[in-house]
Amino acid sequence: MEGRRSFPDVLAGGIFVLIGGAFVVGALGYELGTPTRMGPGAFPLLVGATVVALGLAIVGKGLIAGEVIPFGPIPWRAVAVIVLAVLFFGFTIRRLGFVPTTAVTALLTTLASARVRLLTAVAVAAGLTVASTLIFVVGLQLRIPLWGPWLGF
């Protein structure tokens, strides 16, 4: 354990410093108030500073005596495809309606796996679209139109 640099430690610490720091900067823009009447900025400032301090400690530890963690490969394709699919869903559900949005989202997500074949992907997407329409719209009466305004409905 001694004298080992740890990339995951430094990265994790960096993330904490970054997010904590952003909240600290943001909190300074709000009223801090007094201890008796704390303003909206006081608590986030306090906690944000804590996150930064802990993040710095983790970076420091990662440079001297880091935790040995196998970082492993990153499935870039899966990350990109899943993020895209989720964003697509959020953006189009209102505009395209339930059925087309669900079908495209399902098709996109199947592509996250490098081993997928086109026929399987289409079959999975079709099956999931039917299943989720039945479950959510028919069964649970979710108030989402099946076809949206972009399609002229």
Added chain:
Amino acid sequence: MELLDNLALGFSTALLVQNVLYCFVGVLLGTAVGVLPGIGPTATVAMLLPITFSFEPVTALIMLAGIYYGAQYGGSTTAILINLPGESSAAVTALDGHEMARQGRAGPALAAAAIGSFFAGTVATLALAAAAPPLASVALKFGPAEYFSLVLFGLIVSIALARGTALKALAMIALGVLLGTVGQDIYTGTPRFVFEQRELYGGLDFVSVAVGLFGVAEILRNLENEQTRTAIVSKVTNLWPTREDRRRMVAPILRGTGLGAALGVLPGGGHVLASFTSYAVEKRVSKRPQEFGRGAIEGVAGPESANNAAAQTSFIPLLTLGLPAHPVMALMIGAFIVHGITPGPNVINEEPALFWGLIASMWIGNVLLLLLNLPLIGLWVRMLRIPYQVLFPMIILFAAIGTYSLSFNAYDVYAIAFFGILGYVLIKCGCEPAPLLLGFVLGPLLEENLRRALIISRGDPSVFLTRPISAVLLVLALAALVVAVLPTIRQRRAVVFAEEE
């Protein structure tokens, strides 16, 4: 007997047709989820939460609780049959359970898990019924200072139980608390960190956070190396344990139940701690410790009982104090709030039918699990053969639909992608996501009570130390922090957790 009256009230609620039905649906879904590797109970409860919004509150809570302990249970089936624990607390079960399966004794292993879980669930439910009212009446005397210290104590204790280093767990908690400040300030109504987006005024939704951290992140991890999941599933013949098995099961079940019931109350994953503590105890007291790891039935019966007892008693802090012991309980808080009930000590008095109905349903759920699992084992075995390529698109899609249906807010959907990536990177760096979610849920409570206590004391922070209960809780929190950070103890913690890997 007040306890009997309460239980009678509970059963009269829990035995209503729709409640039994949804209890059944809950344990069935939960078991299915527990059996399928790749998605845990937290993400499942989060995704199914929206479905329950249209139900009566008690029905909704009964179903969610059913999913939770069903998932606990289903994890052990996978652990035994294919050596792939579907849930972290089932990891210990895999050690001896799978070994038994390889020797052709999968049946007795499954039976030991089922019987142990049922017994433990029954006892723990009674413990919950007996312990909740006195605890709640103590909690009713708490002022803001006590509450602040209690929440802080709960958060700190949860890191002592988390995996990874204490420093990272602390940072994850603080980050969660910080993310909880997004939205409108409770006292002044000032929007905070919302980037002028009206959709963010209500704050980040905890369902998005949970689905991202526990669903999307988990899928990304599973997609890292796609080995085929056509695992070799052990055949199940002859479920009934032999006389010798039965004799060897009794003591571990009793000990596991006691341990689990006690440890389940702890915040931050008492059920994981319970199952491997039980395993360690059984190995130590056994006359044949050399058999452990080679198919000792004690190594299945003990941890499974402990794990199930803990799952039951982890409801105690939630129901009496409004404090979630782990992420699933945090989601249960959300379910309470959606139905207009503030979880905490008032629930017993204000909603007795709901409170006792939920408790009674847990016992019914345990009966259903027993009835469901042993005869249906063939079905669960077949479910293990669903390829992951079908499974993960389904999870992502249902997560997106479920999150959207919470409030028809596209930002909640974007948030699952954000928290999925954030969670994935942090998990890869050795940070466990559970403390973040606990911090996120408890953060607003922490802030509210801190500010309220300071208003009452006219800005004097010594109020947290001059009020005795608050002072004791803070000292305990400090002690827990020292224990978690001290290197020697941390090493011992590493040894304990190593058995879980």
